[in-house]
Amino acid sequence: MEGIKLWYLRSLLHRTPTPETSLEHLVKNIRAVEQLCSDCYDDESNLSSDQFVEVMVVDGCFIVEFMLKTERRECVTDSVTENLWIRSPLISDLFLLKNQLPWRLVLECLFQLIKENTCNESVGKYTSLSELTHKIMEFALLAI
Incomplete structure (x- = not known):
């Protein structure tokens, strides 16, 4: 799964190539809220600060x-989204409490950075990640 996450990270960065959507800029923004993110988790992590930020950025960009x-419906060359047997469990897994990243601190932050700095119409038509998530949930329910 780590390889797929990195593939999606590269895809997202390629989708919106501006200085404000560079990997360095995304890392800088997540590092700014690192302590708040860390406070969202009960257990002590064995991750270093750099590793923790990396997980937040890679997993957040993947989502x-x-x-x-x-x-x-970019399904032509994407084995993750084209296969219902992969996509449906993945969507369900993303919404499990134990797998969640801090929504506003990480996911909404990354989405807004990408949205504000691109003219990509698929990103720009949503005012928030919540709106996009609602659309995805409708799609997931129809696919079941």
Whole structure:
């Protein structure tokens, strides 16, 4: 799964190539809220500060790009979104409490950085990640 997450990260960065959507800029923004993110978790992590931020950025970008690909039905060359047997459990898994990233601190932050700095119509038509998530949930329910 880590390879797929990195593939999606590259895809998201390629989707919106501006200085404000560079990997360095995304990391900088998540690092700014690192302590708040860390406070969202009960257990002590063995991750270093850099590793923790990396997990937040990679997993957050994976989720945002997965939702964008799913919403646009970019299924032709994507084995994750084209296969219902992968996509449906993945969508369900994303919404499990134990798997959630801090929504506003990480996911909405990454989405807004990408949205504000791109003219990509698939990103720009949503005012928030919540709106996109609602659309994805409708799609997921129809696919079941």
